[in-house]
Amino acid sequence: MKQESTAQNTPPASPPTSSPVQHPRDDGDPQALWIFGYGSLVWRPDFAYSDSRVGFVRGYSRRFWQGDTFHRGSDKMPGRVVTLLEDHEGCTWGVAYQVQGEQVSEALKYLNVREAVLGGYDTKEVTFYPQDNPDQPLKALAYVATPQNPGYLGPAPEEAIATQILACRGFSGHNLEYLLRLADFMQLCGPQAQDEHLAAIVDAVGTMLPCFCPTEQALALV
Numbered sequence: 001m002k003q004e005s006t007a008q009n010t011p012p013a014s015p016p017t018s019s020p021v022q023h024p025r026d027d028g029d030p031q032a033l034w035i036f037g038y039g040s041l042v043w044r045p046d047f048a049y050s051d052s053r054v055g056f057v058r059g060y061s062r063r064f065w066q067g068d069t070f071h072r073g074s075d076k077m078p079g080r081v082v083t084l085l086e087d088h089e090g091c092t093w094g095v096a097y098q099v100q101g102e103q104v105s106e107a108l109k110y111l112n113v114r115e116a117v118l119g120g121y122d123t124k125e126v127t128f129y130p131q132d133n134p135d136q137p138l139k140a141l142a143y144v145a146t147p148q149n150p151g152y153l154g155p156a157p158e159e160a161i162a163t164q165i166l167a168c169r170g171f172s173g174h175n176l177e178y179l180l181r182l183a184d185f186m187q188l189c190g191p192q193a194q195d196e197h198l199a200a201i202v203d204a205v206g207t208m209l210p211c212f213c214p215t216e217q218a219l220a221l222v
């Protein structure tokens with residue numbers, strides 16, 4: 001689906017991305033770059049893009065194993081956001097955004113601050129499979145938080161992750177909003193898009209929320 005988008009647009013049903021020299025090239029348009037989002041980027045890209053597409057990457061699983069002391073947490077109470085874990089049998093759903101021309105440098109400049117400087121993420125080339133056309137995969141750039149970055153928290157029981165998410169907020173909002181918006185996106189992807197780790201954390205939050213605070217306060221969290 002072709003559309004000129006501004007930074008405020010939420011991701012439409014479907015798009016892809018482009019690259020400068022050091023980034024994966026879009027074979028169709030060497031000046032274009034595909035950027036794959038699988039966390040907050042699926043519902044808040046906040047950069048201008050030309051097209052977007054829902055789909056998945058193989059060989060990775062999504063995990064709430066990255067700490068966040070800016071967007072969804074603080075130095076005293078780091079929130080938890082997602083990264084990609086190499087997993088031979090893994091499959092992670094998200095949105096790929098196509099940036100072209102001047103959009104490329106603008107998007108990379110913006111994401112370098114949001115993801116790398118503030119979030120501790122590195123860039124990685126992945127192969128993206130559009131939901132509507134999985135036989136024609138695309139090279140895309142993804143932002144991945146590796147265990148070597150200082151904010152990395154690593155594995156924890158889903159109940160502990162849920163407790164941390166319920167307790168944290170940062171400059172971009174409550175950590176619970178981050179979790180629930182990602183869960184909403186996965187619902188929209190349909191039954192073929194499963195994420196057991198995400199679902200277990202959402203279930204744990206649902207169990208704890210009534211104890212954590214009364215309903216009206218819970219609704220005020222997000």
Ligand SMILES: N[C@@H](CCC(=O)N[C@@H](CS)C(=O)NCC(=O)O)C(=O)O
Pocket residue numbers: 036037038039040041042044068071072081082083114115118119121142143144172178
């Ligand atoms: N790189 C992943 C995760 C991105 C992510 O969630 N990054 C955090 C940085 S710690 C962010 O941008 N948060 C903005 C927000 O929470 O609204 C993606 O492609 O979506």
